[in-house]
Amino acid sequence: MKVKIDLVKYRWIWLGVSGVILVPGLIAMIICMTKFSSPLKPGIDFTGGSILQYQFEKPAPLDTVREVLAESGFEGSQVQQAYISGNEVIVMRTKAIDDEIQKRKLDEDLKSKLGEFKVLSVDKVSATVGPELLSSGLLALVITFLMMVGYISYRFQFDYAVCAIFALVHDVVALCGIFAILGLVIGTEVDSLFISAVLTVIGFSVHDTIVVFDRVRENVKYVGSKAVDENGNEYKKNFGHIANDSVNQTLARSIYTSLTVVITLSALYFLGGVTTRDFVLAMLLGIISGTYSSIFNASCLLVMWREWKGTMNQKPKPKAA
Amino acid sequence: MLSPSKPQVSSGSFIKDWKPIAIIGVLIWSLTTLLQIEPESVVADWQKLAAMSPDELKMEVNKRVEATPGYDKMNEYEKEDLYKRTMDNAQMANNMQIIEKFNGRVLFTTLKLGLDLRGGSQLLLQALPSKLVPEITPQVMNGVETVINNRINSLGVSETIVQRSGKDRLIVEMPGIKDPQQAKDRIGTTALLEFKEMVYDESGAPIIGPNGGPVWKETGLTGAHFKHAQGSPMVSGGLWRVSFEFKPDGAKKFGEMTSRLVGKQIGIFLDGEPTDRGADGRPVSLMEYRGVNVREPILGGTGEITGNFSRDQAIDLAVKLNAGALPVPVKILEERTVGATLGQDSIEKSLIAGGVGIAAVMVFMVLIYGLPGVIANIALILYTITTLAIFKAVPVTLTLAGIAGFILSVGMAVDANILIFERTKEELNNGKGLWMAIENGFGRAFSSIFDSNVNSMIACGVLMLFGTSIVKGFAVTLAIGVAVSMFTAITATRSMLHLIPKSLGMFGHKYDKKGIEIKKPQIFKEEAKKEAL
Numbered sequence: 081m082k083v084k085i086d087l088v089k090y091r092w093i094w095l096g097v098s099g100v101i102l103v104p105g106l107i108a109m110i111i112c113m114t115k116f117s118s119p120l121k122p123g124i125d126f127t128g129g130s131i132l133q134y135q136f137e138k139p140a141p142l143d144t145v146r147e148v149l150a151e152s153g154f155e156g157s158q159v160q161q162a163y164i165s166g167n168e169v170i171v172m173r174t175k176a177i178d179d180e181i182q183k184r185k186l187d188e189d190l191k192s193k194l195g196e197f198k199v200l201s202v203d204k205v206s207a208t209v210g211p212e213l214l215s216s217g218l219l220a221l222v223i224t225f226l227m228m229v230g231y232i233s234y235r236f237q238f239d240y241a242v243c244a245i246f247a248l249v250h251d252v253v254a255l256c257g258i259f260a261i262l263g264l265v266i267g268t269e270v271d272s273l274f275i276s277a278v279l280t281v282i283g284f285s286v287h288d289t290i291v292v293f294d295r296v297r298e299n300v301k302y303v304g305s306k307a308v309d310e311n312g313n314e315y316k317k318n319f320g321h322i323a324n325d326s327v328n329q330t331l332a333r334s335i336y337t338s339l340t341v342v343i344t345l346s347a348l349y350f351l352g353g354v355t356t357r358d359f360v361l362a363m364l365l366g367i368i369s370g371t372y373s374s375i376f377n378a379s380c381l382l383v384m385w386r387e388w389k390g391t392m393n394q395k396p397k398p399k400a401a
Numbered sequence: 402m403l404s405p406s407k408p409q410v411s412s413g414s415f416i417k418d419w420k421p422i423a424i425i426g427v428l429i430w431s432l433t434t435l436l437q438i439e440p441e442s443v444v445a446d447w448q449k450l451a452a453m454s455p456d457e458l459k460m461e462v463n464k465r466v467e468a469t470p471g472y473d474k475m476n477e478y479e480k481e482d483l484y485k486r487t488m489d490n491a492q493m494a495n496n497m498q499i500i501e502k503f504n505g506r507v508l509f510t511t512l513k514l515g516l517d518l519r520g521g522s523q524l525l526l527q528a529l530p531s532k533l534v535p536e537i538t539p540q541v542m543n544g545v546e547t548v549i550n551n552r553i554n555s556l557g558v559s560e561t562i563v564q565r566s567g568k569d570r571l572i573v574e575m576p577g578i579k580d581p582q583q584a585k586d587r588i589g590t591t592a593l594l595e596f597k598e599m600v601y602d603e604s605g606a607p608i609i610g611p612n613g614g615p616v617w618k619e620t621g622l623t624g625a626h627f628k629h630a631q632g633s634p635m636v637s638g639g640l641w642r643v644s645f646e647f648k649p650d651g652a653k654k655f656g657e658m659t660s661r662l663v664g665k666q667i668g669i670f671l672d673g674e675p676t677d678r679g680a681d682g683r684p685v686s687l688m689e690y691r692g693v694n695v696r697e698p699i700l701g702g703t704g705e706i707t708g709n710f711s712r713d714q715a716i717d718l719a720v721k722l723n724a725g726a727l728p729v730p731v732k733i734l735e736e737r738t739v740g741a742t743l744g745q746d747s748i749e750k751s752l753i754a755g756g757v758g759i760a761a762v763m764v765f766m767v768l769i770y771g772l773p774g775v776i777a778n779i780a781l782i783l784y785t786i787t788t789l790a791i792f793k794a795v796p797v798t799l800t801l802a803g804i805a806g807f808i809l810s811v812g813m814a815v816d817a818n819i820l821i822f823e824r825t826k827e828e829l830n831n832g833k834g835l836w837m838a839i840e841n842g843f844g845r846a847f848s849s850i851f852d853s854n855v856n857s858m859i860a861c862g863v864l865m866l867f868g869t870s871i872v873k874g875f876a877v878t879l880a881i882g883v884a885v886s887m888f889t890a891i892t893a894t895r896s897m898l899h900l901i902p903k904s905l906g907m908f909g910h911k912y913d914k915k916g917i918e919i920k921k922p923q924i925f926k927e928e929a930k931k932e933a934l
Contacts, residue, residue, distance in 0.1 A: 202738035220867035227859045276872040283860035287853035294849035333823045340762045341812035347758030353747035356801045
């Protein structure tokens, strides 16, 4: 890798790039909040409801399907066409079907009006499960944060932990922002798999940041040592220089690693099943953001924190594994 | 534990080391755990057994067990063991992934696939408190679990699982079920059968209640007093009835009740609705229902319910009565049904995607690192085999989310190799010898591998504790993957890097026959410049 990044000098550019991505996402989340009273468009896992995916033997006109649904008491249901393995599939989104007799009648009506069909999938979630899912997801998130702060503080220092958490909040917000935009534009909904995608991104983001911080931790002993810049002037290395060196030393690794993960996830996205497509997209976006934030944001913030605190010469305590 | 700050520099041969032995041991264990080879005819036979209905299967297995040579001499324990083994083989064919067929033999593995890959239905049931049972205690849940289990077994679906989840919930898994609607109809109802008596005024006329129908009074006699119920066809008309036999105490009560109510009406209600069916197959309304007239005391303890049942309705009711009533009503909170077609589609696509993804990563590694990239790939293959073997041994149920977790862990496994290689490269560039460079590179990479993986493990741990079942599946595969990736990075990559002959060099550093590094031309130039200065 011949590329050299001046992290400290262009810090506002690096943070600015993040801003350009985060701000529209945040705006989209606010719009979603007013529209769906939730920062992301919630799927049936959170709101309750049913999704039926049927594959009809004969082509099924969407309007007829809507009519049948309305007659069976499911007015206002969304009906869409999708393709799974090249076959046309009718996707029906209705309120939660609590009454099994009603569901049976719907199936019979569909059969009599539109002919035989194969049930590809039925998902039904009652409205009581959604809030529980969300609260257990948020609880998991908070506990993960706390445990990671604890671990990084133990292995590194508290300010490293805070910066790592900032970088990962960046990734979570970037990911949620993009999904909020997708929700507004093409109606992408988030489900319980999205929660696990977010948690994976958190894991990966911290994983990436730690590799960079590990290098900073190793190099911090050179703070105050003499070095020569390209013009031949001698200068004393400060924490900013060390962070710069560390990021550049780990740059090749950061990029190669994300590339390998991006390769596998892209394969899953383009070749994998339809059911996990949004899930994989979420991981893909989060991992790209995670790589960016671990290179450009985490160390940047750490330098700014140290400059602000004026404790640049403070060395992390030596740790044994 | 290895100390990351002080790389171990051993002068001895690495053959004396524990690592190659560990690698070979793990590889042998993994392959023997993961793969099985059987003759094609045997596998075909298992598949035939697996296609049978549970009742047929039981009979067939019994027949075979009894036909086994030496069966007479076996003790009960051995007999049971043999029965279980034969049964297991039949079940195995349900969940078998054939890898290769050759010379009349089949190479296969039996990873446990989740419902989203196999097809099937998962229900989340919640027990609701009722007037009679205001609180859901563990005892009540035991009752619910037993009844649900009985009802599901009556469906004739194999490998069903009923699991408690939390204080008042049950998870019901039915892989490969063909008619989930039937299952839900059977599970979802309380099936509380009650005998009630009509209330009369002083003149002997039925009292009409606010709903326009007669008023019914509870007698305390319920379906719980039945010993057995059975659906059977009526003599004429194609309709069916449910005949029942009371347990002794029920028979006594029924006798007393019918003696007392001769000439009057009694009603039979299922979950509060009349058992009589109208022309549309639904229970008749309470307004119209008049029950049946008691002509004489019934003392024999048997009786029948005739309510215009169709065949299916009669059998369904009989099954529910035999399985017992649920102590409390249940509600289906969540249903996830995946048809076999979609499951098949998902698994094929995931396998292709996984294969292509891993192959692309391998090509990438060789392009970037050359020979060490090949070593990373061998380590990756070892990693994949070991992880899958652990999935099978635990066993981990592989879902779509689980496969995604596995593929992500592949990324992390590759990361460990990249970290080691980059560090080794740096050490070589700093002028270290090959052996030292590998050892130092490994030692320095290890602290970041260790810290980052511990963090991933923390995330996985939290997910396993708090996640829903989908999230848990993901976390388990990721955690196993991360743990195995630590092992393969420590053992395989490191040991194999030392195996690269010095003459081939590494990361652009070449060595002559004496093992002295051949400097690159540009480095010569720089040094020449320095010397000139």
